[in-house]
Amino acid sequence: MIKNNSFSLALSPLKLTLAISSLTIWLCALALLIYSGPQYVPYTKALLHSDFESAQKKDNRSIQLVLKPWHHVSQGVTWEPGNGFSGSAGIKLEANTQNKPSVEWVLSNPQSFSFLKFCGKMRSEKIIRGEEEWHTARFLVCFTKEGEEQWDIPHVAGGLTGTSDWKEFIKTFPVPAFAEEAHVVIENKGESGAVWCDDILLMPVKLNTRHLLYKNIFFIFSTVIGVVLSLVVIITFRLWKRGGWIPLAIAAVIIIGVVCSNSYLKMLANMFNIESVHLKSFGHFLLFFIFGVVSICQLGTRVPVRTTKSLFPPYSFPVFAGLVLFASLTESLQFFTLDRTPSFFDLLIDTTGLGVGIGLACFVKKQLRK
Numbered sequence: 001m002i003k004n005n006s007f008s009l010a011l012s013p014l015k016l017t018l019a020i021s022s023l024t025i026w027l028c029a030l031a032l033l034i035y036s037g038p039q040y041v042p043y044t045k046a047l048l049h050s051d052f053e054s055a056q057k058k059d060n061r062s063i064q065l066v067l068k069p070w071h072h073v074s075q076g077v078t079w080e081p082g083n084g085f086s087g088s089a090g091i092k093l094e095a096n097t098q099n100k101p102s103v104e105w106v107l108s109n110p111q112s113f114s115f116l117k118f119c120g121k122m123r124s125e126k127i128i129r130g131e132e133e134w135h136t137a138r139f140l141v142c143f144t145k146e147g148e149e150q151w152d153i154p155h156v157a158g159g160l161t162g163t164s165d166w167k168e169f170i171k172t173f174p175v176p177a178f179a180e181e182a183h184v185v186i187e188n189k190g191e192s193g194a195v196w197c198d199d200i201l202l203m204p205v206k207l208n209t210r211h212l213l214y215k216n217i218f219f220i221f222s223t224v225i226g227v228v229l230s231l232v233v234i235i236t237f238r239l240w241k242r243g244g245w246i247p248l249a250i251a252a253v254i255i256i257g258v259v260c261s262n263s264y265l266k267m268l269a270n271m272f273n274i275e276s277v278h279l280k281s282f283g284h285f286l287l288f289f290i291f292g293v294v295s296i297c298q299l300g301t302r303v304p305v306r307t308t309k310s311l312f313p314p315y316s317f318p319v320f321a322g323l324v325l326f327a328s329l330t331e332s333l334q335f336f337t338l339d340r341t342p343s344f345f346d347l348l349i350d351t352t353g354l355g356v357g358i359g360l361a362c363f364v365k366k367q368l369r370k
């Protein structure tokens with residue numbers, strides 16, 4: 001830590017106590033939230049459970065038996081013993097320019113339930129996206145009103161393009177008040193390519209009230225601690241002076257980015273003609289890279305630096321730790337969004353972006369000092 005008469009980075013005992021106790025309370029609230037179990041718990045037994053297994057060998061009759069629970073099966077859907085998940089049986093939907101295969105299961109009384117949880121596994125091979133962003137292989141749960149499927153409410157449970165190994169998709173849908181039917185759809189609307197599906201499950205679930213309570217407690221603690229720590233940082237580094245608003249503006253952009261709905265991200269990704277998952281990863285890296293660079297540049301104008309042989313000035317380590325903490329806080333904000341969930345992988349990308357940004361800024365500063 002640098003000691004200087006006019007300015008010091010050393011935390012006073014009061015600030016240190018405040019920071020450590022805030023963090024401890026925040027971690028305890030997070031532990032309670034994790035301990036409270038999942039957000040939804042089973043309500044009744046599964047309504048649809050299709051693992052596509054059959055005791056009989058592959059012939060037309062067994063295909064009909066295996067696909068019997070499904071209400072509509074289009075051309076281009078085949079039963080595939082041995083090609084399902086983990087060597088079991090599954091179904092294959094192969095698309096070409098003329099045919100876009102699909103299977104559909106209809107629930108006629110969705111109003112008997114508050115939430116429907118969908119689970120399904122999917123593997124793809126050479127799926128080329130069609131004209132629209134949604135022309136891929138997808139799992140859907142859509143609700144109807146006056147006989148029409150309502151596409152403007154969330155209905156996508158998962159989807160793949162290109163070639164991908166088995167992936168499990170789980171998503172819970174609140175049943176809207178208008179819903180007359182719920183349709184579970186597996187479709188391949190790609191230009192070409194094949195998709196294999198297995199272990200399709202639709203289950204009524206209900207909210208876990210204990211989880212809801214701890215989530216609210218965690219939200220209040222996170223908000224209070226976020227505000228307190230932000231004030232400590234702003235006051236410590238006097239961010240109202242000399243362009244201190246720049247790191248604050250980047251922090252605000254990051255917060256908006258992490259709470260932004262997936263549907264807006266998809267629209268944005270569509271504009272650049274890339275997958276939204278790639279846009280998300282790139283956005284995480286870029287924003288935290290810039291945040292790292294700007295924080296080091298800003299601090300460099302506030303902290304007197306003694307000439308040091310090391311590439312990293314002493315303040316770069318607490319800055320790195322503080323920004324990783326900020327990244328964790330922003331990631332946990334996704335507990336409170338409708339369609340985003342906190343991800344350790346995203347936190348890893350944030351940390352990498354910060355590391356590269358801080359490293360580069362320190363390197364350039366050292367070269368400039370020379």
Ligand SMILES: [Ca+2]
Pocket residue numbers: 051052053084085088089090198199
């Ligand atoms: Ca199976």
